[in-house]
Amino acid sequence: MSVCRQAARQWSPFSLGNMPLYRVCGIFALLSVGLISFTPPCDGGNILVFPVDGSHWINMKILLEELHARGHTMTVIRASTSWYIPEKSPLFTSITIELDEALEDFFELYLQEHMRLQREGGSAFAFFKITKDFMSMLSTAHLMWSEALGKILDDKTMIKSLMDSQYDVLLTDPAMAPGVLLAKYLKLPLVLNVRWITSGEGHFAIAPTPLSYIPVPGSGLTDKMTFMQRIKNLFFYSTVVIQQKFMVGPHYDAICDKYFEGGCDVISLLQEADIWLFRSDYVFEFPRPTMPNIVYIGGFQCKPAQPLPADLEEFVQSAGEHGVIIMTLGTLVNALPKEVTDEIASVFAKLPQKVIWRHKGERPSTLGNNTLIVDWMPQKDLLGHPQTKVFIAHGGTNGVQEAIYYGVPVLGIPLFFDQFDNLLRLQERGAAKIIQLGEVNEHRLEQELKELLFEKCYRENIQRLSRLHRDQPITPMDQAIFWVEFVMRHKGAPHLRTEAYKMPWYSYYNVDVLLVLLTAVAVSLYSVFVLVRCLCCRSRRKPKTKQH
Template identity: 40%
Template sequence: MSVKWLSLLLLLQLNCYFSSGSCGKVLVWPVEYSHWINVKTILDELVTRGHEVTVLTSQASVLIDPSKPSAIKFEIFPTLLTKDDFENTIKHMLDNWTYMVKDSFWTYFSTVQSIFGEFFDMQMKVCKDVVSNKKFMTKLHESRFDVVLADAIGPCGELLAEVLQIPLVYSLRFSPGFSLEKYGGKLPLPPSYVPVIMSELGDQMTFMERVKNMMYVLYFDFWFQTFNEKKWNQFYSEVLGRPTTLLETVGKADMWLIRTFWDFEFPRPLLPNFEFVGGLHCKPAKPLPKEMEEFVQSSGEDGIVVFTLGSIVTNITEERANVIASALAQIPQKVLWRYHGKKPDTLGPNTRLYKWIPQNDLLGHPKTKAFITHGGTNGIYEAIYHGIPMVGIPLFADQPDNIAHMMAKGAAVRLDFNKMSTTDLLNALKQVINNPSYKQNAMRLSTIQHDQPMKPLDRAVFWIEFVMRHKGAKHLRPAAHDLTWYQYHSLDVTGFLLACVATAVFVITKCCLFCCQKFPKAGKKNKRE
């Protein structure tokens, strides 16, 4: 670490010491790619406020670079995985997900399950390398951290929090079928009006859509396995030295920071230890590089279109690239396209290719008319923040669902990456740019995003600091965690009440039968007399 960064870190620590005295030590268990980009925004703010932030990262990390000057500390642990192993596994997973045929429900979700299985198997190897390293774990114990901040989609953070006996705060966008939120966090999700994640449904469902949603609920509850529960439960039990499960350990989280907000979400029940912090990374646009600004200004009244498929996908097949380039060449707007592959043969003079673009700054530029996006949460929130309508080309994970949300809000049009033609993309762009309702709806969402009593980043940091100050937040944790599944659904109470009713009916029936047998006999006696 350079002298400059050491001085800055010392200054922040002294500031904390002489001011509130409430600065703490935060241990971070991150996930790579866009997840890291999001959580790093929180970490930078924590450091600015004087907290000591330590990020656990393996030697196989792709995006997290501890060698770069930073006020954030990095603890690097050895792992059997290499960087090439990690990159190749991720590339294989995403290629399978992006280019697979989505015509069959069973085939699609079977493939998705195997992809998640591959990711979680890799995650388990890394986790084992951490917790089995006694010297490394002793060092973490001696550091006396105040809280663990973990990405819930990458298991191990909750295990570290349990081993170190410190509070846990989660950062999460989603888990397949809401499995972690529902069974780990006990979040109520009524299927009658809350669409299951990955179902691509809205909250205004017809009868048949509610049937479809219920089928998704049953599928994710009883068939789809996000992770191999038996393996993870056994692993956690061995480490903790007592019988436990992954979901039980997940359920001990003090706070869940969900990376969306009501401008994106459909109204649904929340628990007090769940907090929306969507858009925490968004900020006002900065000036563009000179050459890029000149190209943008050359668009005149027509404006520009920004096109990127996110931080992971940097290349696509030549055939798809030519289909896209051909459509872009036919619009009057100038296009800035983040693209790494071979230059498409059909690329028009109005389109420029960049290996990297300042996405937030471009979306905040007054000449931006539309955003062609894969539907990642970070990109969608930047578009919402700046009020830019979207053409969604979802590829994998939560992206189809994200675009479905934006379509329901009237701020996006969706296309199928593998099936769309040049005409499809051209028509979608014309629709989003020329139909004023898309811009109006995007601006409405932007207004909601900006109209909050506290900024999302401040809210996220507040709750992390709150958990540190109070050594947890168990008073926000619902009693549902202490109930069995049949108690949670009141099946025991229902059974008891049914038994009471049945008993009452039985007793009344017996009494009636007894009376009927007695009174006829009395009547016959009177007649004889």
């Protein structure tokens, strides 16, 4: 027997000299127990979650799924009229708050009126009507949630239960502010899953925002603005400030005055948040100033595509070399007006590509055999399929980030909110085309689709964005989880917060310093002037000496 084999036999764990096998097994069992007993414990955190319903819940749920997989316990506060947030879930326990009105019905009425006005054209009247209806809808939604928060704070039993639960952190979407105020009341560290705040985009509340090159959402501008465009940008910023000051803020100010000693205001509370998990990144966003407690997690919901269901895969493969077009307008829009859907279906019928279309309305009369109508589609798995050539979408944040991740050019039909601005960012980078709802007709739609299908630059540009987005040392999801757990471990992250929010506006902009310096200069100049004047007067009054 070779030396190597002899050594191996001597050191074999099943020999250990002449020791019987059962004793060897016993020793290994004891060692295993000992190693397990010395492994440091990994205790999950206790998280209170106050989400926003609708499409915002989709990305919040993805974050909760990952937190649940990491061993954290979660409690979700939901409305009794919730669209998507279930009362029972394996991910979390829930606390249900009674709301007097269903937000889904309220939003549906607004959406139908909004699409009708868009189809009428871009008149000044339509613009102001859309703006007024939008502000009115937001004000009503914030009023409902501020009243719901008042009910929570008045319920002493619920408040005691929340305090006794000893939560480590409150995670909320600040598009609605009750979660922000509740964190303040319960004295909990606050993490925001954010892109939108009560009025406008989150950066405008926390980071320096020069309006000369940072476009205000809704303005339809880029970071390259002419003089007239800067005036337009300032106008849109003014509407956001007015909206917060007079239509949204007063609802929460009433809560602050009633329940918080010394009062408070929503914007300051947002600025006090420990971490902002920001659903964007600089592959998508225009470069701008930021802050150390903003963590960019754009595309955190994306992951490699999974295989399609067998019937859908068969349909996709039947497209052959022509490929597939997919169309969906998000969770909030089930169908466009009938005349629009007929025009869209007519264009699809002419194409050699196969089409998968999420559509819940009346079946279009012009539908072709190449188009599959579905109530739901595995959007991410279809976008990640090599056969998918174009994504027709409304331009929601989730869909745009997924298009970037999977590298599929976009034909955008923006409907409301931030959708036009999202699509504009892709169009500026040569990765998308935009058609306004009022401009959708057979000729225009067919022209734009063929350009996206046959001009290689669009696919090349979106795939370049995809490579940039994926080239990160840590995935956006891992970033998000790390910072939630960081706040739990350290009971907050005050060292990352700016003190600017505690400063009055005249100190923030150094108006007081400027006034003092100007006063000092003015006093100095005046003193010199007085001194010179006195010397001149003395010289004039000095008597002349007589000459003999």
